[in-house]
Amino acid sequence: MAVTADECRAMLAAAEENDVLLGSSYRLHWEPHHQKLMEFTEKQTYGVPKSITTEFSWNRRDNKPWLLDKALAGGLDFLYTVFYTIQAGCYATGESPISAVAHTTTTRDVYPEGIEETMSAILQFPGGAVMTARASYAYGNHLFTVAADKGTYRIEADGSESGRGSVFGQSGRGNVNGKRLEILRFGKIETIKFPDVYQLANLHDAFAESILNQTPFKADGEM
Numbered sequence: 001m002a003v004t005a006d007e008c009r010a011m012l013a014a015a016e017e018n019d020v021l022l023g024s025s026y027r028l029h030w031e032p033h034h035q036k037l038m039e040f041t042e043k044q045t046y047g048v049p050k051s052i053t054t055e056f057s058w059n060r061r062d063n064k065p066w067l068l069d070k071a072l073a074g075g076l077d078f079l080y081t082v083f084y085t086i087q088a089g090c091y092a093t094g095e096s097p098i099s100a101v102a103h104t105t106t107t108r109d110v111y112p113e114g115i116e117e118t119m120s121a122i123l124q125f126p127g128g129a130v131m132t133a134r135a136s137y138a139y140g141n142h143l144f145t146v147a148a149d150k151g152t153y154r155i156e157a158d159g160s161e162s163g164r165g166s167v168f169g170q171s172g173r174g175n176v177n178g179k180r181l182e183i184l185r186f187g188k189i190e191t192i193k194f195p196d197v198y199q200l201a202n203l204h205d206a207f208a209e210s211i212l213n214q215t216p217f218k219a220d221g222e223m
Contacts, residue, residue, distance in 0.1 A: 003074030
């Protein structure tokens with residue numbers, strides 16, 4: 001939403017002062033595989049989440065050079081990509097994390113001070129769930145796995161149709177290429193595959209409806 005927490009606070013204050021709705025373009029609240037996982041959390045379909053593993057890493061090489069400018073990017077890859085995984089942890093547990101520790105590494109000298117190449121973090125949630133979250137510009141890997149006391153479920157990339165599936169990413173058109181939700185329980189595996197949707201279009205429609213009807217927006221500015 002911004003490159004610093006102070007900027008975010010100023011935006012929240014301005015929205016409240018002017019009585020307008022502030023939202024974030026976090027589209028995965030409108031992606032059907034992620035929505036199904038949220039339903040598992042709400043209904044505790046497979047019990048209480050105990051362990052969550054997430055990663056949203058991509059090989060930047062020398063693409064998007066603006067990411068090396070702290071004034072534009074705000075900082076390391078953690079701000080640009082791993083917030084997807086932290087938000088996933090929030091809706092996988094229905095909670096916000098209460099503690100975090102992190103470790104950073106950089107292997108290329110193109111990254112200036114304050115722009116780390118890779119960050120790994122461990123976050124704890126009030127209900128006892130522990131999440132490992134990682135993001136890197138050094139390689140490509142996407143993970144989203146939730147281990148609960150009655151089963152494990154995960155969203156996996158399925159590039160069979162498009163050749164470039166992604167757990168958290170999307171194509172330029174605003175729809176997701178290749179996802180599937182895989183459920184493992186007592187040695188049995190169930191796979192759920194939903195059609196691709198235009199996540200951003202659905203998000204914009206929901207934002208407009210929240211404005212018109214004065215109802216809460218799932219990706220509000222405070223979150």
